[in-house]
Amino acid sequence: MKTWAVIVDTWREALARYTLLGFAGVSLVFMLILTFALNLDIVDGSLAAGTLFGKALQMRGRTPAIETVVSTGEAVFAGLLYALGIFLAIFAVASQIPNLQRRGTADLYLARPIGRTHLLLARFIGAVTLVTANLVFLCGGVFVIISLKTRVWNIRFLTASFLILAAFLSFLGFTYLVGVLSSSTPLSIMLPYALYMLSLPLSAHDKIAAAMDSKFWANIIHGLYWIFPKSAEVGRDVTMLITGKGTPAWTPLLTTLAFGLACLIAAVAIFRRKDF
C-alpha cells in the first residue's frame, strides 16, 4: 500500500508538472513525423521508391530487400531514440528527489511510519514505471508505424528497447545520487547529461590512453571507462541487435547496470543518514 501510494504520487507529480505530457508530446511529434514524412513504395518485397519529407530517396538503381531497409531504418531510429529517450527520461524524473527533499516537504513524508529506503526505492520504482510507459509508447509507436508501413514486423526492435531501458536505469541511479547529494533539479539534469556525453568518447579509452604520456592518467581513463556507463557500446548493441548483425555483448550492459546500481545504493545510504 505504501509503495503503491508513492508510485501513484510519482505519476501525479509528473502529470502536474507536465513532464509526463512533455515526454509523451515529444514522442508523439516524433511518431507523427515518421507517419507523414516517410512514404515507401514496396514492390514484390523490395523498396522501389520512397520519399522523406516529400523528397525522393536516392535509390541509385537499386531495389534493396524491404527487410534490410526496415532493419536499417529501425536501427537509425533506435539510435535516435536511445539518445532522445534517455535525455527525455532524465528530464522527466530529475526533479523528483530534489522536490522530495525540499524543506517542509521532506518532513511530511519522513515523519510517516515508512522507512527511508522504502520511500526512496518506491520513488525509484515510480520513476521506472513512468519511463517504461513512455518508452513503450515511443518505441512501440515507432515499431507499429514502421511495421504497418512496410508490413515487416521486426521484433528485434522491441527487444532493443530493453537495452535503452537498461541504459536509462543506470542514468536514473546516477540522477538519484545527484538529487540526494545536491537537492538541486538543475544539477540532477546537467550532471547525468554530462556523464552521458563524457561516457561516449570513453569507448575509445584504449586509443586515448595510448596517446597519453602519463601512465597515471592512462590508468585514470581506463578506470573511468570501466566505472562509467558504456553509453557508446550499449548504443552500438542496440543497432546491432535490430539489424541482426550480432548479439549484444554482456560486459558493457552489465557494467552499465552495475554503475546505476552502485549509484542507487549510495543514494539510499546517504538518504538514510541525511538530516532534514
Next chain:
Amino acid sequence: MAVGPRDPALPGGSETKIGDIVRHTADRRRPPACRANTIASANVEEGVSNAAPVIASHRLVKEFGRRRRLRALDAVDLEVGPGEVFGLLGANGAGKTTLVKILLGLSRPTSGDVRVRGRDPKDPRARRRVGYLPEGHRFPEYLTGAAALRLFGRLAGLPETALKRRIPELLELVGLTDRGGDRLGRYSKGMTQRLGLAGALLDEPEVLFLDEPTDGVDPVGRRHIRDILLATRERGATIFINSHLLSEVERTCTRVAILHQGRVVRQGTIDDLTRPGERFRIRLAPGTPMPESAASAAGARVASNNGHFEAEVADVAALNRLVDALRASGALIVEIAPLRAALEDVFIEVVAGEDRTAGVGHAAAAAGAEPGANGGGA
C-alpha cells in the same frame, strides 16, 4: 458529550462535533469513563508500558557543521508523560524544531538518547500513530486537499476503508469540506495550516507533535485549532507543542519547558511557573478614589483601569497595611487578588536571567583569561 474545559464563547454543538470527529471511532460507543483508556489499552497491546514516558530525551546533544561546530541542543533532558500537553518554548533559533525533528527521526542526534513510546525514532515503527505538523510545511501543490490526506494516510498505513471515513471527517473538522477538491496551490496559508493539522490527525495519533501550529492562522482559526487540540487531549493523546506564541501555550498546555540556546533552562507545570508570589492587586469600586496617603504608606503602585482604581503591593504585610488604610478612609474594596505572572513574563525573566548569567560568565572568563587578572599569570 462535551470535550475539554467548556468555553462559554463556544456553542456546545461545535464542541461536540470536534470531540466526535477527533475521538476514535471505536470510542464512540463507550461510556465516557472508558474513553481515555482507549489509547492506554492500545499501548498495552503494542507492549508499550503506560508508566514509561511517551517522549524522553536524555543528555541529547545536536551539533551542526564540521569545522565550526554549532551546538543546537546541549544535554537536553526531557520527559513527557502519557496524556500530557507539553509546550516547548523558546526564542527563534533556540533549538525547538531541531529537538522535534530528532524526536521524529528526521534528524540524528550527535549524542544522547531519545525515545518515543519506548522506541528509537529512527525505527519507522516508532512513528506509528504519531502525528506531526511541521513548521512551514509544504504539501505537494499538485495535490488537492483530499488527495494530500489520502497520500499521507496511505503512507501512514491506513486502509482504504478508514481513509474513506477519515478524510471527509477531517476536512469537516478543520473547516475545509468545500475546498477538499481544490489544489493546494490555491490554498491560503491559514488553510494550508489547517490541512496540515488534519494530516497530523489522520491516523488518530497517540502522540501529536505540533511545530508552531497557529502560525499564519487568524484568531478564529486559532481558537478552532485550540478546540481541536483540547478534544485530542480528551481522547488521551500526548501532545507536544513547539511555539513562541506564549498565550496559546498557556491556554493549551499542562506543562512547559523553556529552551534557551539549546538548553532546557526551566520546566514545570503552567501553575508552577506562573504561581502567584507575594504580589497582590486591590480593586476599588467604581468612583471610589484611591487615597494617596494609604497607597504611599503601603508602597503601592496605583493605576486607573476602566473607572476602577487598582493598586499593586509587594507583599502580605504591605497588603494588610493598605487594606487597613483603605478601610479607615472608607474606601469600598471590591476585589483582592494574588497576582499570577503571565507565562510571557516568566519566559522573558528566565531568558533574560540566563543571558545575564552567561554575560557574567563570559566576562569572568575573559577577565580570568587576562594575564595576571587573578594572580594566576604571575
